[in-house]
Amino acid sequence: MKSWETTGGGKKKSPPKGLTEPAAVRWALTCTVLLFLGFFLLLPLAAVFSQAMEKGMAAYLAAVREPEAVAAIRLTLVTAAISVPLNLFFGVAAAWAIAKFDFPGKSLLLTLIDLPFSVSPVISGLIFVLLFGLQGWLGPWLASRDIQILFAVPGIVLATIFVTFPFVARELIPLMQSQGKEEEEAAIVLGAGGFATFFRVTLPNIKWGLLYGVILCNARAMGEFGAVSVVSGHIRGATNTIPLHVEILYNEYNYAAAFAVASLLALLALVTLAVKSFAEWRGRTG
Amino acid sequence: MKKFIRQTAVLPGFGLALGYTVFYLSLIVLLPLSAVIIKTASLSWETFWAAVTAPRVLASYRITFGAAFLSALTNGVFGLLTAWVLVRYRLPGKRIIDALVDLPFALPTAVAGITLAAIYAPNGWIGRYLEPQGLKVAYTPLGIIVAMTFIGLPFVVRTVQPIIEDLEGELEEAAACLGATRWQTFRRVILPVLLPALLTGFALAFARAVGEYGSIIFIAGNMPMVSEITPLLIITKLEQYDYAGATAIATVMLGTAFLVLFFINLLQWWSRRYAEK
Numbered sequence: 001m002k003s004w005e006t007t008g009g010g011k012k013k014s015p016p017k018g019l020t021e022p023a024a025v026r027w028a029l030t031c032t033v034l035l036f037l038g039f040f041l042l043l044p045l046a047a048v049f050s051q052a053m054e055k056g057m058a059a060y061l062a063a064v065r066e067p068e069a070v071a072a073i074r075l076t077l078v079t080a081a082i083s084v085p086l087n088l089f090f091g092v093a094a095a096w097a098i099a100k101f102d103f104p105g106k107s108l109l110l111t112l113i114d115l116p117f118s119v120s121p122v123i124s125g126l127i128f129v130l131l132f133g134l135q136g137w138l139g140p141w142l143a144s145r146d147i148q149i150l151f152a153v154p155g156i157v158l159a160t161i162f163v164t165f166p167f168v169a170r171e172l173i174p175l176m177q178s179q180g181k182e183e184e185e186a187a188i189v190l191g192a193g194g195f196a197t198f199f200r201v202t203l204p205n206i207k208w209g210l211l212y213g214v215i216l217c218n219a220r221a222m223g224e225f226g227a228v229s230v231v232s233g234h235i236r237g238a239t240n241t242i243p244l245h246v247e248i249l250y251n252e253y254n255y256a257a258a259f260a261v262a263s264l265l266a267l268l269a270l271v272t273l274a275v276k277s278f279a280e281w282r283g284r285t286g
Numbered sequence: 287m288k289k290f291i292r293q294t295a296v297l298p299g300f301g302l303a304l305g306y307t308v309f310y311l312s313l314i315v316l317l318p319l320s321a322v323i324i325k326t327a328s329l330s331w332e333t334f335w336a337a338v339t340a341p342r343v344l345a346s347y348r349i350t351f352g353a354a355f356l357s358a359l360t361n362g363v364f365g366l367l368t369a370w371v372l373v374r375y376r377l378p379g380k381r382i383i384d385a386l387v388d389l390p391f392a393l394p395t396a397v398a399g400i401t402l403a404a405i406y407a408p409n410g411w412i413g414r415y416l417e418p419q420g421l422k423v424a425y426t427p428l429g430i431i432v433a434m435t436f437i438g439l440p441f442v443v444r445t446v447q448p449i450i451e452d453l454e455g456e457l458e459e460a461a462a463c464l465g466a467t468r469w470q471t472f473r474r475v476i477l478p479v480l481l482p483a484l485l486t487g488f489a490l491a492f493a494r495a496v497g498e499y500g501s502i503i504f505i506a507g508n509m510p511m512v513s514e515i516t517p518l519l520i521i522t523k524l525e526q527y528d529y530a531g532a533t534a535i536a537t538v539m540l541g542t543a544f545l546v547l548f549f550i551n552l553l554q555w556w557s558r559r560y561a562e563k
Contacts, residue, residue: 019455019462026375033371034383036364039412040436041389044401047411051404090310097303101295109307111551115315118543120497121395122517123322123536126524130321135529137321161314185296194298216391223394225500230521243396243500250400250504259404262397269392276392277385 048266051259063249063257064264071237072245073264075153079241080221083161087217091168092210096198099176100184110173116165124162125230128155151233156241159227164217171213172206179205208283212276219272223265322540325533337534345511346519347538349427353515354495357434362488365442366480372443373450387444390437395500402433403504425507430515433502438491445487449480482557486550493546497539 021029052060063069094113098106116124132149133139142149149155183205187197203210225243232239240248242265249258326334337343371377372384390398406413406423413424423429453476461471499517507513516539523532 019458019468020374021468025468029367030371030375030377033364033368034377037368037383037386040439041386043405043411044398044436045386045389045393047401047405048397051401090307093303093310094307096299097307100297101300101304103300103304109311111547112311112315114547115319118493118497118547119319120499120517120536120539120543122499122520123497123539126520126532126536127318127321129524130325130529130533131318133529135527158314162318165314181297188296188298197297198299219392219394223397225394225396225399226498226517229500230524243394246396246400255404258400262394262400265394265397269389269394269397272392273385273388276388277381 052263055256060260063260068237072240072242076222076241079157079160082157083221084218088168094169095172095176098173100181121226124227128231155231159231160221163224163227164221167217168213171209175209208279212279215272215275326537334534337531338538346514346516350516353430354492357431357495358488358492360435361438361442361491369443369447388440390439398501399504424505427513429505433505434495437501438495441490442487445483449483482553486553489546489550
């Protein structure tokens with residue numbers, strides 16, 4: 001209870017003058033914010049689905065079931081299925097080392113883990129071109145052995161791993177730091193093994209944060225465009241992920257199909273937001 | 287040092303966890319990133335300078351950094367308002383609105399790009415009303431600002447929101463008791479506390495906007511010298527197999543990104559000191 005509610009004369013519930021904005025200002029601010037969010041968030045979201053359905057349900061299903069779209073969906077799923085578990089494992093290892101132990105150079109390590117966030121997606125793609133391209137470091141060696149990384153699936157997976165690298169670690173580190181290490185130490189002292197301690201003590205404490213990190217990591221892995229676009233080579237049916245397929249359809253003026261395929265990613269975004277809100281709510285209520 | 291850790295740590299797995307972390311970090315991030323630096327170092331200074339100061343490149347910096355600055359400014363104002371309204375006011379459906387703020391994080395950039403282009407195109411939902419007023423958004427620099435504002439929106443809200451939640455009501459009460467108007471309280475008491483977070487959010491939104499590619503290229507029109515952003519220029523160079531040129535421009539962008547990162551770390555150090563005082 002706010003203090004003014006107990007000291008007030010009992011006439012009004014609202015706080016006294018000077019502690020909150022006048023009603024007119026509150027009303028104006030709320031309307032401004034709703035209008036801004038409506039234009040910038042709600043309208044685009046509505047537009048994706050409305051444009052996707054413009055030519056009817058049959059056209060929508062046809063666009064989504066087309067062989068090239070199916071191949072793009074499959075490649076996107078494969079990419080996420082490889083990159084998310086790898087970054088999940090890394091995230092847990094990094095969070096364990098950083099949150100449960102003290103060592104010199106910790107803040108430098110934290111900064112380095114965040115690095116992929118501050119690198120433009122295009123540059124994230126460029127670095128793999130520099131590494132594996134024909135003019136690159138490993139390019140000639142790979143070419144002489146007929147190993148294709150760039151403009152093929154491995155390049156797409158690598159670029160995706162780079163871009164989604166920090167997501168799980170970044171979610172877990174502050175969470176595990178705030179929880180301290182007393183519970184784990186108690187388990188160890190009572191004779192539990194390292195893995196038993198992790199799975200029985202740590203994991204139940206961090207599961208909602210972990211879920212949140214994984215779902216964000218997955219959303220980015222499936223939706224990454226810039227980095228993947230640089231390394232993919234845009235070979236239809238072979239190295240196109242869903243976002244790249246959307247781009248091709250859009251550039252061919254096949255708008256209804258482009259938005260139909262894009263709506264799959266928009267649905268994924270909505271599911272991500274729903275799971276995120278749920279995980280946050282569970283994380284708070286325990 | 288090693289001995290020190292062994293003596294105090296009860297928990298197992300430090301060596302393994304840290305070892306794997308450093309190994310994976312080096313393999314996935316540091317090694318590939320060093321490719322840019324080494325490639326740049328192999329260029330002669332003249333080549334580098336010519337590549338990063340060509341008129342078309344300079345024009346792209348102006349557009350990218352200018353639009354990113356204006357969009358981060360927009361987000362600074364509206365992000366602060368949004369965070370304030372979400373924390374302080376009662377409104378229906380607040381939980382849904384709050385979740386929706388993260389949409390630009392979750393929505394793939396290509397989807398955002400084609401959608402914004404469709405909305406602001408001359409025949410789009412908003413574009414058809416702006417076009418008769420002589421206001422062209424899609425395929426102009428204004429469209430770039432709109433796309434950058436969209437993707438930067440959550441940064442300011444999410445950095446400022448927790449600080450507003452933690453604000454101590456007593457300070458505002460004291461100000462009011464001493465006769466301050468609400469505006470004076472906001473400007474003299476609330477704003478100084480929020481400032482570090484607000485600047486951090488601004489810097490994060492700016493950095494994200496500068497590097498952004500997917501949501502911008504569909505709405506930008508991509509006219510050289512007018513509405514061509516720097517990341518697109520890097521891709522154009524790559525497509526022409528001009529790896530040296532692409533890397534040189536990438537180095538400039540990386541340098542800017544690191545400067546912003548440094549600025550953010552400085553801000554956080556400042557706000558921690560502020561909190562301790």
